[in-house]
Each structure stands twice: as C-alpha cells, then as structure tokens.
Amino acid sequence: MPTYTAPLDNFRFVLNDVLQVGDVFARLGLTEATPDLLDAVIEEAGKFCENEIQPLNLSGDTDGCTFENGVVRTPKGFKEAYDKFREGGWIGLTADPAYGGQGLPHTVSSVLDEMVSAANTSFGMYPGLSGGAYRAISQHGSQEQKDLYLPQLTDGIWSGTMCLTEPQCGTDLGLIRTKAVPDGDGTYKVTGTKIFISAGEHDLTENIIHLVLARLPEAPAGIRGISLFIVPKFLPRAENGATVAGPRNAIACGSIEHKMGIRASSTCVMNLDDATGWLIGEPNKGMRAMFTMMNAARLGVAIQGLGLAEVAYQNALAYAKDRIQGRALTGAQALDKAADPIIVHPDVRKNLLTVKSFVEGARALGLWVSLQLDIEEHATDPKEREAANDLLALMTPILKSYFTDAGFEATNTSMQVWGGHGYIHENGVEQFVRDARITQIYEGANGVQALDLVGRKLPANMGRSLRRFFHPVAHFLEENQTDAELGEFVSPLAKAFGKLQQATGFIAQKGLVNPNEAAAASSSYLRMFALVAIGFMWARMAKVAKARAAESGVRAAFYDSKVKTARFFMTKILPETEQHFRAIMAGAKPLMDFGVEEF
C-alpha cells in the first residue's frame, strides 16, 4: 500500500524562507493570515489528507464510480470523507466570509490542493469543481445569484460543475450547439448534451449546480455567441428562511465514462431537456465568465500534476531505501544485508533526484504564482494588481502544461524505481501514472496551453506580461552576479535565461510574419520557459538555504539537501533548455514541409 506524508517542512521553507509570505500578507492587509495560523492550517490539512482521504485512494481506484438508473455512486468511504472535509471547513477555505468562507489566502489553498491531489486526486475533483463554480458566480453573477448559491457552495452541501464539452466540440467551444431559449419569466429552457462532465452526478451533495455554456436564439456564430447559464440539479427553494434543494430539474446523467485514471471521479454525460436555467453575466459573453473559471482551474490542474509527482516520489524513495538488490559498484555499503538498497545506484539516484528537483522547484514556482492571486485581489496599488495579474496570465499555461507533463513523467520515473512491482495494481504506484495522465489533457490540452503562451500571452501589450517574469530574474542575476558562493547557480541560470530571451525575441519576430512559426516553437518554448522559471526558483532557494544552513545547526541537513538539489537541477536538468533552444531556432519548416500524404 502506498503511503503519503504531507511535506510540511518543504511548504514552510517555501512559504516562510523563500517567499516570506507573512510579510506579503501583512502588507496586503491580510492581518489574520499570520504565519502561525497558516502553519496550523497546513498542518491540520496535512493530517486530514494523510488520515482520511489517502487511505481511500487505492480502493477508490479499484471500485470506481457506479452508475445505475441515472444514479451515480462514489466509491466506498467517499461520502463520509467528503462530509468530514466539508465539516472541517476545507471547501470554503478561501471563500468570502460574507458567504461563510474562511477568507484565507489563495496561496494556502494551493498548499491544500497539492496535498489533496497527492493523497487522492479523484476525491479532490469534487470540491475542486465547486471552487470553479464559486468563482464564476462570485465574479459574474448577480447579487441575487450570489446570495442564493455561494453560501451553499462555500459550505459544500451543494457542489458545482463546468459543462463545456459536447460530442462535437472540445477545444473549439465556438462549435457549441446546446440551446437556451428565453422562457419569458427571466429563466431559460436549456437543451443539449454535454459530455466529460466531471462531478456531473454523484452522491456526495444535496444539490449540484451546473454552469452550462449554451447558445441563445440568434446568437452570433462561433465563440462570440456563447452564454453561460446556471442550471441546478434541483431548483432552489426557500424553506423556513433557508435555501434548500427543491423540485428536480430536467438535467440528468445519461452514463458515466470508464477511464484510464481518476476512476473515483465521476465523468458524466449530461442530458438537458428543456432544463430551467438562469443567465449568468451578459448574453453572448459566456466565454469571458468561463475564462475566470478556467484560469483558476488550470492552476488547479497544474497542482494536481505536482501533487501526484510528490506522492510518487515519496513511495519511490521509500522503496529505493528498502529494496535490496546487488551491490554498489564501488563496493558493498550495507554489509549487514544480503545486498545494498538500490538507492546506492547512480541511475536510481538520477531518477529520484529528477523527480525531487522537479517537485521542490515546481512547488516554489507554483506558490510564487499562487501568491499573485492574493496580490491581485488585495493590493491597493492598481499597478501592483496589474503586475500580479500579468504574471498569473503568463505563468498559467506554463504551469498547467509543464507541471502536468513533468508530473506525469515523474510518476512514470518513480514507478520505474519500483521495477516490476510498480506494474502491479495492488502496490498503488501505477495508479499515480494513470491518474496523472489526464492532467495533460483536460482543462485545455497541453499543446493548446503552449499556443496560448506564444499566441496570446507573449504578444499581449508588447510583451508586458513577460516583464513580470524576466525583470525579477534579470534583477536577481544582476544582484548576485558577483557572489562567488552562488556562482554555480547564478551562472547556469544566466546562460539559460539568455537563451530564453533570444528564443522569445525570435518567436515574437517570426510569429508576427507567420503564426505557424510561433506555433511550431510553442511546446519547446513552453518547456524551456518552465525550466528557466524552476531554475530561477532553485537559485533563489539555494541562496536562502545557504544563508539558513549557516545559522541553524539542527536543520542544517535540510538546507544542505536543498543546496545539493539545486546543484543537481542546474547541472543535470537545466541543460535541457539547450536542446529546446535548438529545436525552436530550427523554425517551422521541418514540420510544415510535409504534405499530408507524405506522413
């Protein structure tokens, strides 16, 4: 059975030592979010994930969801765990206190998300989707809609979904056919079929609030003719001054999918047949509302990739220390045993360190980006809010794509450490691989993320978003260029950063003339960008760890390990940027030269 231990020290290191979030929150006026309180929250969340949901992970995968007569049942124990999760107030962790939320920083919720994903990715889907619905309604809904739905979503007694995909349209939502016809009383009759709807139907909550993209009569064709509707499973009704689930609405689950992974998360076909819906936001502006959901959701998926990599690493590490096989090449190490633990072998170490350096570097990067959510929401200076928003917009596709690609690779590499035993279901590590695979696909396939990066984020405002990343890095490099102690980190970062600048300029220039050039470079560029960003975090972490190591005797080993991991990343992983750089500079021709029949 796989295990999971919340990496609390690592969270503390990033939050307190590297990002110094306490100072940031104090500056933002989040006076209640003191380091002590946050620490307590994270510790508590860690316990919950370790004790309540991680034990359900393997069984949930084995049992899966079931569908019978239109009813979806989650695997054994999910309902109980969900109720505890809800009662613990975890669902409304960052929600507005006005609706019963705890109003804690988003940065903290990112930490929770990672732990939930590591412990049980499928379980995390249910509250995760509610979070998306909460954000869409709170940012685009009317006051009445907010008052009606937000308290229930915050509490978790109701859950939410995002109904976008239809059989004929996935990435291109302009092809949506679901119709919404005004009913004359302010409501709409919504009719159509939605597929791949996560948490579309289940037995965890009293009601399910579907956010449905549909087309109004005579709406313009394509993406500019899409509107967003709230379609509850049960129509809300007031009862004794409280909102409760009322009559059944005409939205029903037709079947559930049988999937490679996240099998405890229900993935539903939803049929709407004159279902009653309410317009949210303006007519034909549904995509705008949808995007606020999607950006947060994409960050959430990135964190899923990270969480799965973490748990896979923990189990691979344990196995590598425990499993004895052969002897170290330079001479036996564990003389008391019949063989040495496989961790003595360089290649096993390389596998472990590849995952470790990714997980720890990506965690720091992810939290730095999550912190922008709090700055964007609470900073008083509009320029600071704009900068935070820019960085978020820029980094979202990078995190979504790289964290899930590298996260999947990490689960796979970790499984490799297990040898043949990793391939056996009962050992639980092949599940990480299967669960991770979807993260590269949903919420915008990773190729589409790369297009978003080069097509939208890069050219927007003459590259203003880029400034929010490139300037801090340039500043860090300039500040530390003469520090001999840091040279081994600063100089490879500077080199890779220079290449990234060059590639950025190349893509911007070429892409202006021929968009295929930018698109052909996009996925290599995204990976290169992500590696430099993680390299930046490693250089920062190395600097902090070196300073801390000197002053803390007991924890010196922890900081020492950070410095060594940074060194591993700079020497063994960051050079991958060179390869990406060359591929980018080779241009679109090697791809576009082919006639379709020549493939």
Place this chain on the structure above:
Amino acid sequence: MPGMPREIKKVAVIGSGVMGAAIAAHMTNAGLPVVLLDIVAKDANDRSAIAKGAVAKLLKTEPAPFMSPRNAKLVTPGNLEDDLNLLADCDWIVEAIIENVKIKHDLYARLETVRKAGSIVTSNTSTIPLKNLIEGRSEAFRRDFAITHFFNPPRYMRLLELVSGEETAAYVTETLARFCDVQLGKGVVRCHDTPGFIANRIGMMWMQAGLNTAEESGLTVEEADAVAGKVMGFPSTGLFGLFDLVGIDLMPHVSSSMASSLPETDPYRGQLRDSPIITKLIETGYTGRKGKGGFYRMTKNGAARLKEAVDLKTGEYHAVKQVSIASLDAALADRKTGLKTLLSGTDAGARFAWGMLAPTFAYAADLVGEIADTLVEVDEAMKFGYGWKFGPFELMDQIGTAWLAEQYRARGLAIPKLLGSAAGRNFYRVENGQLQFLGLDGGYHDVVRAEGVLLLADIKRRSQPLAKNGSASLWDIGDGVVCLEFQSKANSLDPDIMDMIGKALALIGVGKGDWKALVIGNDADNFSVGANLGLVMFAVNIAGYGQLEEMIGTGQQIYKALKYAPFPVVSAPAGRALGGGCEITLHSAAVQAHAETYLGLVEVGVGVIPGWGGCKELLARQLVNPKLPKGPIPAVAATFQTISTAQVSKSAAEAKDLMYLRETDGISMNRDRLLADAKGRALTLAQDYTPPKPTEFHLPGATGKTALNMAVHDFVTAGKATQYDVVVADALATVLTGGDIDYADTLSEDDISALERKAFIALLKNDGTIARIEQMLTTGKPLRN
C-alpha cells in the same frame, strides 16, 4: 509666346477675411512679398486697421498659416482707398472679398485703373461663375482673369481649383497652374466654369446624401461616422465630424445657394431637404466646433472629458459608445474588398453606406465632362480638397464596376452613364507600367504627370525593386540614383530597415559604377516616426538590454556609414520625421525637405535620448553655428534646449531655425515634386563629391553639466518640468557635456556615440521610461511623469 508661363514675383490679395489673409500668408510661405488690402476701417485711427489686424490674427492662428513667423514681415497691409497704388507692380492680384457679384464688379473696375498690363487677376469665389464675374470688363481684363479657388486652410489643403473662361489667355492659365503647383505646392485641378466647380459640387452631394440616409438608417452619429471612415478612406472626422468642422450654421446657406445655381433636374436638388436636427442644432447654438459643439460635444465630468454625440431623432446627447456593426466589422477585417463587403451587408451600416455612396458615385460619374475634362480631375479634387484617400472612381474600382452596376440595376436605379460604358472594366488600369484612365470616348488614356513630378507609385508600376524586405525597398529612380523607401508601419525604423540601408550602401559602393547616389524618401504621409517603439518595449520587457545595446550600436554604425558614404546621400523627408527618422536626415549629405516637414528629436517624450547619433550631429552643428557665441557652452546649451524639450519644427522653414536642417538644405513646396528635386540635388552633388570631415568635440564636462542641471531644476520649480524629466535631462546633459572628462579632452564622434548608447540603455532600465513608452504605445500621447 502666348502660352508660356510668366514669372510671378509679387502678389496682392484683396480682402483680409479668413481666406484672403491665409492666402496672403501662404504666398509669403513661397517667399513672395504680398500686398494685403481691405476696406477702410470705420472709426479707427489707422485706416488700414482691418488688414493689419488680419496679419496680427494670422500670427495667433493654429494651425499656423505662416510657415515661419518671420514671413509676416513680407505682408504689406493697406486699405483699398489709400493704397490701391501698391497693386501697380503686382504680377498677380487675388480677389477674396465677399461673395457679392456687384461688389466684386466695382472692385474689378477699380483694379483696371491701377494694375499693370499683363498682370493676372483671379477670384477666390466658390459660387459665382466666371462668366458673370467678367461682365462689363475690358477685353484685356477678361483675358487676364481666372478663378483660383483655394480651400481652407490654404497652407494645408492641397486643392486649388483653377477655372479659366473662354476668353482667358493661355499664358494666364499656364502661369497660374505652374506657379500654384511649383511655388505654392498646390494640387492644381483644372475645372470647368460650373457651380461649385468639382470638389464642393461632389462633396455637398456626399454630405447631403449621407445626412439623409443616416437619419433614415437609424444609425447613431458615431456609428455613421465609423462607417463613413477608414473603410472608405474618408478622413477621421467622418461625416458628422466634418459638419462640425465646417460649421453647421453654414450648411443651409451653402446648400440652398448651391441648389439655386443648379438646373431644376439636378440630382442634388432631389437630395436636398430640411433636416430637423440641423435646424435644432443651429437654434440651440450647436453650430459645430467653433460653437459649443455640434453633432459632437465635449462635456466635463470632473477632470475627465467625455465625448458625446447627439441623437439624430431626439436631439438629446449621449456618451459616444464603442461602435460594433456587423457589416462594418466584416469590412474592416477584409482589407482587400472591404468596401464591397460593407455594401453587400444587410444591416443599417450597409444601408447607410449605400445610401451615401450610390448617389455620390452616380453624380460624379454623370458629371465628368461637364465639370471637368476627365475623371482624373474629379478624383484629384476629392482627394486634395476633402482629404479622401481615394477619389470616387478609385473607390468604384475597389468595389468592382460590374458588381456596382449590377447593384444599381438590382435596386431599380439608373446605372450612371460612365459606369455603364465602363462595362465591367476598371476606371483606371496599368498598361505597360503606365497608369491610364477611362475617357468619355470609352478608350483609355495615359495619366500624364507634370514635368518635374516623380512619384514612387509610378516607378513601382513600371519596375521591380532592386531589393526588398518586410520594411523597406530599393528602387532605381533613374540616372544612377537609388531610392530607399521605408514601408514599415508608420515607417517606423526596425532591423529590416537597417539591413536595407546596409544593402543600399553595398549596392552603390564607391558611387562610380552604375549607381551614383542615394535618395531616402517615400510617398507616405510621414517620412518616419522613428524607431519601432513596440520592438524596443518588447526587448525591455524581456530584459533584453544586450540586444538593445546591439540595436543601438548597429544603428549608430549604419548612420555613420551613411554620413561618410563615398557618394552623396540625400534625404527627402515630408510629414513627420521624428526621432530615428530625424537622425537619418541629420546624417545625410543634403536634405531636400517638403515644406510641410515636421522634424524633431522627440526621444525624451518616451523617456530616452537620441541614440542613433542625434545628440552628436545636432551638437556638431551647433558648435559651428555662427549665430551662437563662441565656445562650447552656448552650443551645448542650445542643443540641450532643443532635445530636452523635444522640439518639433512646424515646417521645414522652422526646422532650419532649429538647426535640424542646414541653410543649404532645400525645400520643395509641392509634395509630388519632392522626389525629383531630391534626385536632382543628389545628381548635382555626385558630380564632385567628397564625404564630410569628422567633427572633433571639445566639451565642458562636469561643470557644464552642473549648469544644465541647474537650469532643469529651475524648470521643475516653475512647474514646467516633471520629476522624471529631471532624470532624462540628466542623462542628456551627461552626453552633451562629454561625460566624465577634463575640459582639455578631445572627443571623437565615436566617443559621443558611446555616451549616447550608455545613457540610452541606462534609461531603459528605469520604471519612469517604461511607463512613458507604454503610455505612448497604448494611447499615442506622452506621459508626463
């Protein structure tokens, strides 16, 4: 020699109203002395107070009628009773008095008594037929008389309608045509003696048809103006903005006067109707921009200014809204056949477009022959006089004559005669590289350019570029001269342009082979607005300071190579030549500038300093400026003053005062003659060309810088300079004073270039500069931080 043009050396303008005075001012812009007479002022001590007052007013008018305030001295104001004798030695007398035939007759009778034999008399009338004006005059007068109809403001509007009568002597017409073209820089269009001549005849129809259909279509004012805008190539004022500009109160008067002079069956009369909204606007004092507003008005809401437009039905004002019309959006997205796409639509925007254009096109097509010899004059008149980017026939070609004819037919309208006879052919075609137009005879005829007119557009029709990339081309403009044309957006300078300069230098080599000289010029509205700021911003955003330094360094080397090329480089700027564009002219062996050239080193506006040798070259000029006291400090101070305040010349003449142009640099009044003049200049220089000697700089160093900075702080105290101005000025002062040097040090041009580079990159690292560039890119307006 009856048809030979004669020289005009002195001019008189009678009538010092808005038009008369401004015409007089423009004569001085051509360097001519002008007599400006008006009636005797009543109850004034000075009997010439009216004309004198008009000159004083000219000096305060914006945009300035004088290209240099000095020109006012060329005007001799007087009155029609005491000073009539001043007309005796004038070669041309322009009458620009009230549009009253009786008063004009009286004046002409008096002119007969004083004017010298063979002098030319013209009227600036816009409404009275020539044949009526010459009634009762002597034969000599009738022979010497024509109509020269200027458009307001005469310095800036290119159109001059030239009408000669049956009796007008050929030399009169030719003299006027040549003088107005070459020396006044006008686009001279020969018209027949018919009401409203060409531009106002077609223009009034267009405005009236537009007003009528806008009211019917249900479009808002701002929607109508969006439709009657870019996609049709009309000026940014659109239709209603133009009403506001012209003056709404004038419209009923002008239109009824126009109608009354036209035959009963004229289509314009069919369009003419009372407009309740026009009546209401006039009644309530909303007469246009000169009043409290018109179809548009600006209201203040605290510090914010809000643009409002009137509702055509209710007369109530509303805030101008973002326009979104399906047919227009489709048209704007479709560069090639945008106008046809618009007209093919079915919404209100498409209906309005058709309702405005169809009668206008029909009118224009049916009037060729009656108001002008050919359709070319009609197109030219609308382009020069109404600021249309395309004439009506060019627009019809864009739409497609066959499709258009079919539209008239399908909508139950008569197909205009000329459109019918085109039978699907274009009104213009290019045959063997020669532009031709469709004549009334149904055949094509060459569009003939006047002698001394050289257009890149014509060269492009008949030849392939010598070299070309995304932003620039090289053209063979004949006689061994190469023309470097910029073609980037707003002719902003980018690496492709630098590449092409390099190619030109390599192609011409030492200038002793096939190629002798280089002219840098183009047909665009603006010579160059400077470096591509978007590229700079992008590089700054990715902290690409190394790339930026390389970009600046490359530019400096390329410009230096231009300056020291073994063959002459002549720049031919017109319109704006700013920043890096101005720096190109500063590095040229000679400049032939259009009179309307606005040169300036405006870099400080975006928080940087001239980096491509602008500081160096202007300083070098000021150091040998004979008008300044000796020693480096006055020259440094003068250069600092010009660059730190981002001074832009308001004309080529003023550019000489600012030292952006040298006294020896040439000025062409007519835009169409600029390239030929520049080419001529280049060929003259090429006969015996030696490159210039490098300048050695002796600069004051830190002490000089202290003095400059003190001056800046005084400006800050006086509220004339901002906090960030101080930072930019400090960087500029460092460059201009030579940086960290001793008084005795000698600096080379490369030393100054290095200082420019260093200061430029340092400034780009400041948030203040980034904010300035960002604001310029997003709003087009400088940030004063």
